[in-house]
Amino acid sequence: MNSLARLAAIFAILALCEPARSEGLVVTVAPSQIIVSSNYSGGTVVIFGAVQADKLPSRSYDVAAVVTGPRQTVEARRKARIGGVWINRDSRIFQNVPSFLSLIASRPLNAIASADVLRRQGIGVKNVLVASGVPPDDDDPYLINLINIRLQQGLFSERSSGVTFFSRRVFRAEIPVPDNVPVGDYEIVLKLFANGAVIAETLSSFTVVKVGVEDFVVKAAANYSLIYGLAIMSMALFTGWVASIAFQRD
Amino acid sequence: MSSEDDRWTLLKNACERNYPLQLYLPIADLSVNIFLLLAMGLAVGFVSGMFGVGGGFLMTPFLIFIGISPGVVVASVASHITASSFSGALSYWRRRAVDIQMALILLSGGLLGTLSGVWIFTKLRALGHLDLLIGFSYLIMLTTVGGLMLIESVRAIVRERQQKPNLLRRPGAHTWMHGLPVKMRFKRSTIYVSVIPVWGIGYIIGVVGAVMGIGGGFLLVPMLIYFLRMPTATVIGTAAVLTTATMALATVMHALTNHLVDAVLVLVLMVGGVIGAQFGARSAHKMPAERLRFLLGLLILAVGFRFGYGLISRPANLYSIRALGADI
Numbered sequence: 001m002n003s004l005a006r007l008a009a010i011f012a013i014l015a016l017c018e019p020a021r022s023e024g025l026v027v028t029v030a031p032s033q034i035i036v037s038s039n040y041s042g043g044t045v046v047i048f049g050a051v052q053a054d055k056l057p058s059r060s061y062d063v064a065a066v067v068t069g070p071r072q073t074v075e076a077r078r079k080a081r082i083g084g085v086w087i088n089r090d091s092r093i094f095q096n097v098p099s100f101l102s103l104i105a106s107r108p109l110n111a112i113a114s115a116d117v118l119r120r121q122g123i124g125v126k127n128v129l130v131a132s133g134v135p136p137d138d139d140d141p142y143l144i145n146l147i148n149i150r151l152q153q154g155l156f157s158e159r160s161s162g163v164t165f166f167s168r169r170v171f172r173a174e175i176p177v178p179d180n181v182p183v184g185d186y187e188i189v190l191k192l193f194a195n196g197a198v199i200a201e202t203l204s205s206f207t208v209v210k211v212g213v214e215d216f217v218v219k220a221a222a223n224y225s226l227i228y229g230l231a232i233m234s235m236a237l238f239t240g241w242v243a244s245i246a247f248q249r250d
Numbered sequence: 251m252s253s254e255d256d257r258w259t260l261l262k263n264a265c266e267r268n269y270p271l272q273l274y275l276p277i278a279d280l281s282v283n284i285f286l287l288l289a290m291g292l293a294v295g296f297v298s299g300m301f302g303v304g305g306g307f308l309m310t311p312f313l314i315f316i317g318i319s320p321g322v323v324v325a326s327v328a329s330h331i332t333a334s335s336f337s338g339a340l341s342y343w344r345r346r347a348v349d350i351q352m353a354l355i356l357l358s359g360g361l362l363g364t365l366s367g368v369w370i371f372t373k374l375r376a377l378g379h380l381d382l383l384i385g386f387s388y389l390i391m392l393t394t395v396g397g398l399m400l401i402e403s404v405r406a407i408v409r410e411r412q413q414k415p416n417l418l419r420r421p422g423a424h425t426w427m428h429g430l431p432v433k434m435r436f437k438r439s440t441i442y443v444s445v446i447p448v449w450g451i452g453y454i455i456g457v458v459g460a461v462m463g464i465g466g467g468f469l470l471v472p473m474l475i476y477f478l479r480m481p482t483a484t485v486i487g488t489a490a491v492l493t494t495a496t497m498a499l500a501t502v503m504h505a506l507t508n509h510l511v512d513a514v515l516v517l518v519l520m521v522g523g524v525i526g527a528q529f530g531a532r533s534a535h536k537m538p539a540e541r542l543r544f545l546l547g548l549l550i551l552a553v554g555f556r557f558g559y560g561l562i563s564r565p566a567n568l569y570s571i572r573a574l575g576a577d578i
Contacts, residue, residue, distance in 0.1 A: 038514070039272060039274065040272075040274040040281060072573045074571055076570075077569065077571070078568050078569050079568045080568075085386075085561045086562070086563075086568075087382050088570070093574070099573065141569070142569070146569075146571050149569065149571050180280040182279060210276060214276040214514075215276075217276040217513045217514065218277065221510075222509055225506045226506055228505050228511070229502035229503070229504070229506055230502055232505060235513075235516070235520075236501065236520060237333070237494075237498065239524055240335070240340065240494075240524060242524075243333075243524035243525065243527070244338075
């Protein structure tokens with residue numbers, strides 16, 4: 001069998017498998033790279049997307065996007081009063097927690113789908129954590145506070161307004177990226193909803209990188225720590241020397 | 251705590267609105283308003299120049315308040331103090347106000363102390379009780395030193411009002427430390443004292459400096475005056491030499507062990523700090539020594555009480571989180 005025939009056979013099988021009413025999702029992410037340089041104070045990633053449908057849709061679609069940053073092991077600690085002072089006493093370790101977690105949608109989540117569907121699809125700050133392996137305990141104060149602190153830091157966010165539809169098929173989503181995010185790969189899971197169910201989803205990504213002086217400083221501090229330390233020391237001594245010369249009174 | 255947070259937020263917002271120039275700190279992983287940092291450097295530098303101390307005991311809490319993690323702060327402030335104390339040391343050296351013999355013996359203790367201090371810092375950071383240790387050391391040292399200075403300077407001021415001679419250093423007045431063996435004559439300071447307490451003081455300053463992220467000048471100056479009866483003329487210059495050396499070593503050690511020294515943060519703080527220090531040193535010439543010590547004592551005590559309050563008052567949120575490391 002030649003390759004052309006094989007390809008044709010695959011397409012034929014695919015066509016058979018595809019349901020009659022099929023909808024697809026195409027997206028593009030810009031920029032694909034967020035560059036952290038000396039004047040970096042946060043950025044925005046914009047997603048443009050279109051719903052592919054055989055005919056013009058009669059119903060309205062909803063979109064929810066989950067953006068997650070590099071995973072970390074996080075320790076949540078609780079302070080207790082011991083001998084009159086407040087110190088960290090008990091703690092719990094959470095593994096596989098996204099360092100950044102942003103959830104945006106075209107409408108409030110509870111209007112898009114039922115709580116059960118959202119949980120199964122891993123949509124919502126808590127649902128993402130549960131999908132990452134965190135035990136789904138509703139009353140766990142460590143988990144609640146972990147989420148609250150991250151929300152306050154701006155590293156976790158949940159907005160029902162981030163996705164706007166231009167027409168029935170075309171939408172635009174905006175993800176604000178704060179200045180305190182770590183470098184690394186960020187994953188975007190975009191899900192298309194209709195009538196409270198997921199009908200299509202895509203996976204895309206962007207990266208946060210340090211460049212120039214920032215990249216140099218981080219790499220030098222990690223890989224050439226002795227030279228880095230000596231350089232900082234020399235810089236300090238030099239600054240002190242310049243100041244004592246510049247302000248010398250004769 | 252919350253009202254203080256509000257004030258900081260107001261200050262931060264005012265800076266960001268009027269001078270919207272954010273500077274990204276690559277190791278601290280966040281961006282800070284450059285004018286806020288420069289202003290802090292200037293203010294702390296002014297105080298350090300005025301009183302002949304490194305100013306780390308003010309800079310460290312300032313930087314922690316604006317949201318930089320304590321580890322990065324302690325490691326970075328060490329190099330900031332290196333710059334400001336080296337600038338001071340050079341000025342005193344030109345005025346022949348440095349007892350180099352004394353400085354070298356203090357230094358031999360100080361360098362060993364710094365190594366122990368960085369080791370303790372690394373161990374405690376792993377255990378997760380760094381905040382507590384820093385808080386406690388600040389509380390104890392600041393309130394003790396601040397209180398003693400305040401009492402001593404009030405006495406001196408009262409004595410001066412009563413037209414009595416200043417009794418701070420009487421020739422021949424000895425403490426028990428003067429009875430120890432291995433005595434040595436320090437010509438520049440005109441004292442004859444055992445090297446054991448000198449070495450010990452150097453060691454303590456080294457440990458304290460590395461663990462708390464301070465130069466220890468505010469601790470060293472009174473120790474040299476009250477324990478060794480060193481004359482005020484050579485104390486500050488000698489202390490500046492010791493602080494320069496221990497903090498220079500602390501910088502390298504922190505860079506080697508914790509990788510937390512932020513070059514960008516250091517640079518901005520240094521520039522503000524050395525300029526502020528020169529203006530501070532000039533204003534200090536216009537004020538009598540007792541009054542300077544009184545003001546410094548008051549300042550130290552105030553910072554100490556603030557730390558004490560932070561330890562005993564119920565925190566706004568009992569919970570805190572920290573990232574232990576990246577998952578692959």
